[in-house]
Amino acid sequence: MLLIRLLTFLACLGASPAFAERAALSAALCAPSVAAKAEALRALAEAGALGGAAEAAWAQTLVVAVEARSFRCATGGAFIGEGDAALDAATLAPSPAPIDAAEMPINNRIRAAAASAAAALTLFTDVDPAARVEATTTLERRREALSLSILDAALAVETDASVLALLKPLRARMMLVDLAPENRIRAIEAIAADATLRNRTMISEALATEPDATVQAAGAAAMERIDRLIVIGKGLSTLYSGLSYASVLLLAALGLAIIFGLMGVINLAQGEFIMIGAYAAWFVQNAVRAVMPGLIDWYLIIALPMSFLAAALVGVVMEALVLRRLYDRPLMTLLATWAVSLLLINLVRVTIGTQNLEFHQPFYVVGGIHVVGDFIVTLNRLFAIAIAGLAFVGVVLVLRYTTFGLNMRAVAQNRAMAGAAGIDARRTDRMAIALGSGLAGLAGVALAPLYNVNPNMGTGFIVDSFMVVVLGGVGSLLGAVIASFGIGQINVIIEPLYGAVAAKVVVLLLVIAFIQRRPEGLFAPKGRR
Amino acid sequence: MGGGMLFRTIAISLAALTLALPILGGPLAGSGIGISPYLANIIGQIATFALLAIALDLIWGFAGVLSLGHGLFFAMGGYLIAMHMLKEGYVNAGVVPDLMTFMGWTELPGHWAFFESFPYTAALILILPGMLAFAYGWMSFRSRVSGVYFAIITQALTYVAMLLMFRNDTGFGGNNGMTGFVSLLGLQMGAPQTAVLLATASTGAALAAFLLCGQLVRSPFGRMLVAVRDDEARLRFLGYDTVWPKLAAWTLSGVIAAIAGALYVPQVGIINPRLLSPEVSIEIAVWVALGGRGTLSGAVIGAVVISALKFWLTGFAPDLWPFILSILVIVVVVGLPNGLSDLRLPGLRRMRDGR
Numbered sequence: 115m116l117l118i119r120l121l122t123f124l125a126c127l128g129a130s131p132a133f134a135e136r137a138a139l140s141a142a143l144c145a146p147s148v149a150a151k152a153e154a155l156r157a158l159a160e161a162g163a164l165g166g167a168a169e170a171a172w173a174q175t176l177v178v179a180v181e182a183r184s185f186r187c188a189t190g191g192a193f194i195g196e197g198d199a200a201l202d203a204a205t206l207a208p209s210p211a212p213i214d215a216a217e218m219p220i221n222n223r224i225r226a227a228a229a230s231a232a233a234a235l236t237l238f239t240d241v242d243p244a245a246r247v248e249a250t251t252t253l254e255r256r257r258e259a260l261s262l263s264i265l266d267a268a269l270a271v272e273t274d275a276s277v278l279a280l281l282k283p284l285r286a287r288m289m290l291v292d293l294a295p296e297n298r299i300r301a302i303e304a305i306a307a308d309a310t311l312r313n314r315t316m317i318s319e320a321l322a323t324e325p326d327a328t329v330q331a332a333g334a335a336a337m338e339r340i341d342r343l344i345v346i347g348k349g350l351s352t353l354y355s356g357l358s359y360a361s362v363l364l365l366a367a368l369g370l371a372i373i374f375g376l377m378g379v380i381n382l383a384q385g386e387f388i389m390i391g392a393y394a395a396w397f398v399q400n401a402v403r404a405v406m407p408g409l410i411d412w413y414l415i416i417a418l419p420m421s422f423l424a425a426a427l428v429g430v431v432m433e434a435l436v437l438r439r440l441y442d443r444p445l446m447t448l449l450a451t452w453a454v455s456l457l458l459i460n461l462v463r464v465t466i467g468t469q470n471l472e473f474h475q476p477f478y479v480v481g482g483i484h485v486v487g488d489f490i491v492t493l494n495r496l497f498a499i500a501i502a503g504l505a506f507v508g509v510v511l512v513l514r515y516t517t518f519g520l521n522m523r524a525v526a527q528n529r530a531m532a533g534a535a536g537i538d539a540r541r542t543d544r545m546a547i548a549l550g551s552g553l554a555g556l557a558g559v560a561l562a563p564l565y566n567v568n569p570n571m572g573t574g575f576i577v578d579s580f581m582v583v584v585l586g587g588v589g590s591l592l593g594a595v596i597a598s599f600g601i602g603q604i605n606v607i608i609e610p611l612y613g614a615v616a617a618k619v620v621v622l623l624l625v626i627a628f629i630q631r632r633p634e635g636l637f638a639p640k641g642r643r
Numbered sequence: 644m645g646g647g648m649l650f651r652t653i654a655i656s657l658a659a660l661t662l663a664l665p666i667l668g669g670p671l672a673g674s675g676i677g678i679s680p681y682l683a684n685i686i687g688q689i690a691t692f693a694l695l696a697i698a699l700d701l702i703w704g705f706a707g708v709l710s711l712g713h714g715l716f717f718a719m720g721g722y723l724i725a726m727h728m729l730k731e732g733y734v735n736a737g738v739v740p741d742l743m744t745f746m747g748w749t750e751l752p753g754h755w756a757f758f759e760s761f762p763y764t765a766a767l768i769l770i771l772p773g774m775l776a777f778a779y780g781w782m783s784f785r786s787r788v789s790g791v792y793f794a795i796i797t798q799a800l801t802y803v804a805m806l807l808m809f810r811n812d813t814g815f816g817g818n819n820g821m822t823g824f825v826s827l828l829g830l831q832m833g834a835p836q837t838a839v840l841l842a843t844a845s846t847g848a849a850l851a852a853f854l855l856c857g858q859l860v861r862s863p864f865g866r867m868l869v870a871v872r873d874d875e876a877r878l879r880f881l882g883y884d885t886v887w888p889k890l891a892a893w894t895l896s897g898v899i900a901a902i903a904g905a906l907y908v909p910q911v912g913i914i915n916p917r918l919l920s921p922e923v924s925i926e927i928a929v930w931v932a933l934g935g936r937g938t939l940s941g942a943v944i945g946a947v948v949i950s951a952l953k954f955w956l957t958g959f960a961p962d963l964w965p966f967i968l969s970i971l972v973i974v975v976v977v978g979l980p981n982g983l984s985d986l987r988l989p990g991l992r993r994m995r996d997g998r
Contacts, residue, residue: 374791378791380791380794380795435973435977436973436976436977439977440976440977443980444790444791445703445709445790445791445794446932446976446980448709448711448791448794448925448928449925449928449929449932449972449976450972450973450976450977452925452972453929453968453969453970453972453973453976454969454973456922456965456968456969456972457965457966457969457970457973459965460962460965460966460969464962573921576921577798577799577802577921580795580798580799581799584792584795584796613810614806615803615806615807615809615810618802618803618806619803619806619807622796622799622800622803625796625799626779626782626796629783629786629788629792629796
């Protein structure tokens with residue numbers, strides 16, 4: 115009975131064309147010399163890599179057996195395991211090992227080759243991308259069983275970005291040590307296509323031991339190209355981080371400018387409205403997680419209107435309880451809004467605590483798009499820029515095309531005349547406060563993925579956003595945009611050179627020098643006060 | 644205004660305190676009516692706050708220029724006197740300042756030269772803040788920067804100064820600030836007698852500033868200030884130069900604030916950049932607003948009441964203080980435009996009206 119089953123099994127396997135090849139590959143592992151054994155492991159890895167999933171799984175089993183010292187060599191072929199429990203190495207079918215089966219001898223060189231082969235095969239057999247990433251890092255160190263054809267096969271089937279990001283440079287490095295100079299040049303070209311500082315180091319390291327003059331020349335040219343692109347990339351990423359800082363400043367300053375332009379009220383609690391917005395986003399996140407866990411990735415989008423409303427609500431309450439009575443005493447509004455900010459900070463501190471809030475990072479704010487050099491368009495900053503851009507467009511549209519916007523412009527120009535024309539100035543004030551506070555709330559959402567969210571987060575913004583308002587001129591949207599971009603850029607340009615404090619000092623001195631010439635800001639309406 | 648009964652009551656109280664402190668805190672310290680060094684220290688600190696509030700009231704209450712950066716001048720005075728005490732202790736007593744130890748310096752940087760001399764330091768305490776106030780005031784008033792613009796920029800100045808002082812390499816002690824003072828003018832720091840003497844000096848300085856500013860605001864110069872506050876445009880139109888009165892009051896205010904800081908720091912025994920945080924400067928404005936602007940008396944009352952309340956409350960309920968302060972500010976600012984003097988307390992009102 116057993117014999118019949120075994121025979122049919124063997125017959126099936128015999129029909130497979132791979133069988134003979136498998137037998138040869140596994141028999142090669144029993145070659146007498148260490149070099150031949152290492153070469154056999156390399157061939158096994160390559161066969162597994164190029165032969166498809168089943169072949170890779172089989173090769174992996176053999177390599178694991180070699181590593182586990184359960185690989186046996188006998189006159190009748192190779193076996194895995196001992197005695198009656200043994201499997202035939204070529205078929206993996208149960209096949210009692212002959213009496214002369216001996217353990218395959220292993221030394222460090224073979225162990226290294228086996229580890230390399232195992233890692234190479236893992237690229238094809240493991241479904242977990244993390245395991246493949248680990249295998250790739252192993253291959254960086256252990257290239258004994260690695261070949262270009264294995265890497266090309268892996269690159270062809272690999273879909274995970276994090277693994278691909280490691281495999282590509284590995285292939286380039288393999289090529290760099292290729293025997294043919296034209297292959298080395300090709301490798302340098304391939305590496306230089308992605309102009310990062312890391313790749314530049316890789317090329318310069320390879321050139322240090324490069325004997326061929328043409329390769330040297332190609333390498334020098336490639337490095338020059340990389341240097342140029344790195345400089346461009348550095349400039350771009352400075353601009354980019356300035357842009358993202360500016361966009362948050364703009365969100366905070368737009369609200370300030372609207373409120374100040376309309377009512378002459380400086381809202382020292384604007385930074386705390388940012389904080390309220392961020393906390394509202396956190397509550398939205400928790401609510402989404404509890405009620406509709408499937409939508410958790412979209413909580414930041416859901417939070418946009420909620421945070422706007424939350425901050426606007428606090429602003430309206432502040433207007434109703436405090437500001438309404440202070441419109442003729444603008445200096446007192448400074449103290450009153452400062453008191454409101456102190457109250458808000460401490461209310462949050464007592465009710466929620468002082469620790470930084472944990473935010474889920476949805477896929478659209480994680481990672482970035484690599485552009486040039488070391489410049490990466492990080493998505494969390496892009497998110498903030500997008501929110502600022504949309505909010506700005508929204509504000510422009512509201513001001514220009516809605517009745518409320520018309521009323522606001524009228525009241526800002528001449529309160530008494532607007533009142534005479536039948537505009538309810540107080541109501542316009544309230545709505546402007548709601549709009550201005552709501553914009554700060556949006557800034558809170560924009561900051562949630564890239565900033566520490568805690569009760570004190572707003573205090574750092576207040577001075578900078580006031581500089582924007584002062585520089586931008588009261589109630590001028592364009593002025594606020596230009597001023598926030600200017601301040602954002604100055605901050606990021608000076609910061610790496612002289613530190614964050616120097617950046618703040620320079621901005622402040624510029625503002626003081628600036629208001630000497632134009633006390634009413636960049637874009638003040640013409641006329642003498 | 645200013646010459647009413649309330650003004651006299653406060654002047655007399657300050658004078659009485661100045662005279663009584665050395666006796667009650669000295670020979671009578673242990674007796675039933677005596678003052679402990681601890682209490683004398685608190686009285687002294689509060690007196691420096693009153694001095695600071697007088698400085699702000701001069702410029703805000705009378706000239707209508709709100710500064711949210713008086714902490715800058717206060718801290719300047721404090722840092723200068725702290726540098727004197729550390730340098731003096733280093734040169735004469737061989738006490739190595741902490742900031743040299745953790746910066747690994749074998750000698751103090753160049754800007755510490757001559758600080759072992761008290762006259763030099765005292766001159767700097769008057770000159771440096773005065774120069775800073777003058778320079779900033781001249782630039783601002785000349786280009787007619789006023790109102791909330793001016794206030795916000797003073798706050799930004801203070802904020803930037805705080806960031807600078809937080810740096811260790813500027814040679815001012817970084818975020819640890821300066822502490823470990825040995826002596827001042829031969830007085831041993833920490834000795835009971837020193838606390839009493841410093842407190843006496845503080846109440847004396849508050850009294851002097853109170854009387855001086857009281858005279859000043861009653862003089863034609865003071866009228867000019869009030870006129871600037873009430874309608875600067877009209878004054879300019881009538882041919883007056885409004886820059887100089889404002890500038891004079893602003894500079895004097897800065898110098899008084901620096902003196903207050905120089906008296907304050909030896910009493911608390913430490914200075915660090917927290918003194919430059921926007922909150923501290925805003926709190927000064929809160930004292931004046933709560934007490935009532937433009938009376939000088941109000942500034943003193945505001946500073947004394949609020950800081951005494953703060954001392955008392957932070958002792959047992961530090962978490963409660965921000966709530967009380969913020970709600971107090973909102974209530975007073977909204978409900979009592981002239982601060983506590985709006986309260987219809989019969990006695991207070993009679994005193995204020997001088998009846």
